[in-house]
Amino acid sequence: MEHHELIVIGGGPAGLAAATAAANEGAECLLLDEQSTPGGQVYRAVQTVPEQRARLLGPDYQAGRDLVTQFEQSGARHLPNTTVWNLNGRCEVGILRDGKTSLLHAKRVIIASGAMERPVPFPGWTLPGVMPAGAGQILLKSSALVPADGLVLAGSGPLLLLLAWQYLQAGVSIGAILDMTPHGNFWRALPRLPEALLAHHYIIKGLRYQLQLKMARVPYFTGVRNLRATGTDSIEAVEFDHRNTSKRIETSLLLTHFGVVPDSHLSRCAGCDHRWDSAQLCWRPQTDEWCNSSLAGIAIAGDGAGIGGAVAARHAGRIAGLGSAHALGHVGSMRRDEIGRDDQRWLNDDLRVRPFLEAMFRPPPELLYQPDDATVICRCEEITAGQVRRAIQDGHHDTNQVKFLTRCGMGPCQGRQCNNAVGQLLAHELDVDMMAAGGYRIRPPIRPLTISQLAALEDMQAGGGA
Numbered sequence: 001m002e003h004h005e006l007i008v009i010g011g012g013p014a015g016l017a018a019a020t021a022a023a024n025e026g027a028e029c030l031l032l033d034e035q036s037t038p039g040g041q042v043y044r045a046v047q048t049v050p051e052q053r054a055r056l057l058g059p060d061y062q063a064g065r066d067l068v069t070q071f072e073q074s075g076a077r078h079l080p081n082t083t084v085w086n087l088n089g090r091c092e093v094g095i096l097r098d099g100k101t102s103l104l105h106a107k108r109v110i111i112a113s114g115a116m117e118r119p120v121p122f123p124g125w126t127l128p129g130v131m132p133a134g135a136g137q138i139l140l141k142s143s144a145l146v147p148a149d150g151l152v153l154a155g156s157g158p159l160l161l162l163l164a165w166q167y168l169q170a171g172v173s174i175g176a177i178l179d180m181t182p183h184g185n186f187w188r189a190l191p192r193l194p195e196a197l198l199a200h201h202y203i204i205k206g207l208r209y210q211l212q213l214k215m216a217r218v219p220y221f222t223g224v225r226n227l228r229a230t231g232t233d234s235i236e237a238v239e240f241d242h243r244n245t246s247k248r249i250e251t252s253l254l255l256t257h258f259g260v261v262p263d264s265h266l267s268r269c270a271g272c273d274h275r276w277d278s279a280q281l282c283w284r285p286q287t288d289e290w291c292n293s294s295l296a297g298i299a300i301a302g303d304g305a306g307i308g309g310a311v312a313a314r315h316a317g318r319i320a321g322l323g324s325a326h327a328l329g330h331v332g333s334m335r336r337d338e339i340g341r342d343d344q345r346w347l348n349d350d351l352r353v354r355p356f357l358e359a360m361f362r363p364p365p366e367l368l369y370q371p372d373d374a375t376v377i378c379r380c381e382e383i384t385a386g387q388v389r390r391a392i393q394d395g396h397h398d399t400n401q402v403k404f405l406t407r408c409g410m411g412p413c414q415g416r417q418c419n420n421a422v423g424q425l426l427a428h429e430l431d432v433d434m435m436a437a438g439g440y441r442i443r444p445p446i447r448p449l450t451i452s453q454l455a456a457l458e459d460m461q462a463g464g465g466a
């Protein structure tokens, strides 16, 4: 097994900042990421995109270049195209690279695995032509691919607006935006507005996107409910309710977005403590002020520890990197506290807008808790909400029991897509909270591996080569 002082998993703002901070203090550091270039979701391909595309994606995107440069100058090593499929409480990391598996060990690990879009099942969401908005943005950032005119964007949250604005800059004609933010959210968010105004640039940015979409006369429906994608072999139309009337828009592409949630599979696989966050509606690892998890040697930074956005991820990453350099004996506590103080302050300032955003863009409860019986919940195993309900009625009263009975969550995504949906359905049916409903127990491999890849690992451990 290859040994390291510090392994950072994830090359987004949190991981890059963590590795840079730790390496600058003298720690030997290896950063693993499944992408081919550093940057994570937000700064995907930031160093390789042509200038024109970088301008189109906006100044916030271009801000990632500095971060990547600092990382490259820090002396930390970068292992791209590397998928982490296991992490355990002994800081052993299973990786897949060039089709080969191997095990690494570190004195400390920082998980910076970021966020994923909140999967929300609705009728027709598995039809070809229905995709998460983030997938559309990945194609734009990494390959300059934009959809044909007439696409429909639906859901709620800042990323939906950002993508619509980016498509507008790219000259795409958007068929319609279906804003599913419940009207009542504004009133629930209002008491949090004064604090959010301390980070007012986020709110101004959102209003600017909305204004420009309005000026471009993009059809914009608010208070949309009951979203359905319909079609035979692929999507042909989007149907929805708007102001008590049923509407239909023909389209071959629907991009949806309902916010982002921490990608917590690695931290759960390692066995770190998690709690259900009822404001962000997600499982969230428990961390201290230096981003340490409940397990010795494992820290978690950035959106993987709770949604805070790219700027917050950068500060949290630096805090985690400094904390790890301190734990490894490279920096004393006085210097750690002195350097970390600014990041702690900036992090707290940046997070002030979050309670407002969380209340404002909370997805409609009926969508999360009351899917139709016919709606597919687990895409991998094609299990419907009706099958999950029957399992609950048969006496299976936590998500893992439902998983054993129905195979929900046993497919290639290992429950990343259906875990919360099953939990929320169960919590609603039994009138219990999410802690009682529980999350799936996550076991390796968290990413698909072939039998031969696993067998090669056995050979290697037995001294058989590979």
Ligand SMILES: Cc1cc2nc3c(=O)[nH]c(=O)nc-3n(C[C@H](O)[C@H](O)[C@H](O)COP(=O)(O)OP(=O)(O)OC[C@H]3O[C@@H](n4cnc5c(N)ncnc54)[C@H](O)[C@@H]3O)c2cc1C
Residues within 6 Å of the ligand: 009, 010, 011, 012, 013, 014, 015, 032, 033, 034, 035, 039, 040, 041, 042, 043, 060, 082, 083, 084, 085, 112, 113, 114, 115, 116, 117, 134, 135, 137, 159, 162, 260, 263, 266, 301, 302, 303, 304, 308, 309, 310, 313, 447
């Ligand atoms: C699809 C999508 C698009 C987004 N676009 C924007 C945007 O345009 N603007 C914006 O402000 N915010 C955006 N966000 C939110 C943004 O991702 C975060 O706020 C910010 O990037 C968090 O930084 P991070 O370092 O915590 O995680 P990320 O930037 O998400 O970085 C995590 C990294 O970890 C890697 N990783 C995860 N799991 C593994 C594994 N098992 N093995 C190996 N590598 C792994 C990923 O490949 C990724 O590179 C987006 C989120 C998503 C999900």
